[in-house]
Amino acid sequence: MFEGKKVGLALGSGSARGWAHIGIIRALRDMGIQPDMVAGSSIGALVGAVSCAGGLEKLEQVVLEMNWKGIFNMLDVGFPRSGILDGRKVAAFVRKHVPHTRIEEMPCTFCAVCTDIVSGEEVHIDSGDVIEAVRASIAVPGMFTPVRRGESILLDGGLVNPIPVSVLQEMGAEVIIAVDLNYNLMQSRALRKTKQTKTEALEAPAENKPVNNSIFMELREKINAAENSVLRQIKQWMVRDRLPNIFEIMFSSLDVVQRQISDIKLEVYPPDILIRPELGHLKFMDFNRGNEAINEGYDAAVREIKSYQKRIETKS
Numbered sequence: 001m002f003e004g005k006k007v008g009l010a011l012g013s014g015s016a017r018g019w020a021h022i023g024i025i026r027a028l029r030d031m032g033i034q035p036d037m038v039a040g041s042s043i044g045a046l047v048g049a050v051s052c053a054g055g056l057e058k059l060e061q062v063v064l065e066m067n068w069k070g071i072f073n074m075l076d077v078g079f080p081r082s083g084i085l086d087g088r089k090v091a092a093f094v095r096k097h098v099p100h101t102r103i104e105e106m107p108c109t110f111c112a113v114c115t116d117i118v119s120g121e122e123v124h125i126d127s128g129d130v131i132e133a134v135r136a137s138i139a140v141p142g143m144f145t146p147v148r149r150g151e152s153i154l155l156d157g158g159l160v161n162p163i164p165v166s167v168l169q170e171m172g173a174e175v176i177i178a179v180d181l182n183y184n185l186m187q188s189r190a191l192r193k194t195k196q197t198k199t200e201a202l203e204a205p206a207e208n209k210p211v212n213n214s215i216f217m218e219l220r221e222k223i224n225a226a227e228n229s230v231l232r233q234i235k236q237w238m239v240r241d242r243l244p245n246i247f248e249i250m251f252s253s254l255d256v257v258q259r260q261i262s263d264i265k266l267e268v269y270p271p272d273i274l275i276r277p278e279l280g281h282l283k284f285m286d287f288n289r290g291n292e293a294i295n296e297g298y299d300a301a302v303r304e305i306k307s308y309q310k311r312i313e314t315k316s
Contacts, residue, residue, distance in 0.1 A: 006174045008038070017277070019043075024301040052109075086144075090138065101131075140250075158258045166268075182258055
């Protein structure tokens with residue numbers, strides 16, 4: 001389809017919704033499209049690096065079998081000064097699927113997008129330690145500790161460029177396929193909140209009812225086990241109140257920021273093909289729902305590629 005042209009794939013940020021990238025890449029391959037270069041922000045950098053290293057099939061199997069226990073085995077809760085999670089276990093997880101130690105060694109050209117929290121500038125890592133690059137790009141502020149690289153202190157790339165189309169343009173891509181994971185996020189959240197309010201009104205919940213959510217239950221247990229008087233104060237976060245808890249606020253705020261920046265970036269740097277999976281029903285930490293994300297990613301990619309083909313045929 002794109003014979004003779006350099007194809008770039010921009011994999012956007014979106015936390016657990018990022019497993020859709022696996023289905024999208026598989027769909028592209030099934031349709032005979034093999035990107036020459038990949039740029040990723042946050043979870044897009046993780047999946048992109050694994051894909052460029054040739055480990056996508058193995059990652060997909062792990063994702064399909066992932067449950068809450070597996071997720072929390074990767075979260076090294078230590079409450080360090082600059083982030084709740086240290087990130088070493090996540091780095092080890094990535095290392096299992098990326099045999100190459102340096103980006104230059106990978107078969108596909110790759111770039112991870114990060115944010116320099118000191119200067120506020122967008123940072124592109126297209127050489128050096130691939131694990132360090134991915135670890136920096138996925139460092140959600142407040143959640144993971146940042147990564148120091150030279151004079152820079154790096155955090156999540158989604159803060160500055162959630163869908164790195166512009167990065168691929170700089171890299172020389174002639175055809176760019178971009179993935180927007182947060183397209184209908186706010187609409188879905190508003191609908192979910194409306195349904196939840198109606199349900200709570202009927203159930204008349206007791207005051208300070210514990211959060212019925214695996215992630216908060218597991219995190220509460222880890223906090224209960226911690227021998228630190230300061231951490232005991234955090235237990236109150238794990239109960240349902242009329243206000244959202246600190247984690248919900250942190251994740252939702254990041255989603256809002258990324259949605260706003262994505263809209264601006266896509267207007268300034270429109271891709272040739274824009275894939276927007278319907279993933280608004282998935283929450284920030286729903287990594288155990290990989291099957292849904294992968295399948296929706298695959299279907300969305302097929303729809304958009306076929307639509308692009310029809311547009312091209314109509315013009316010719």
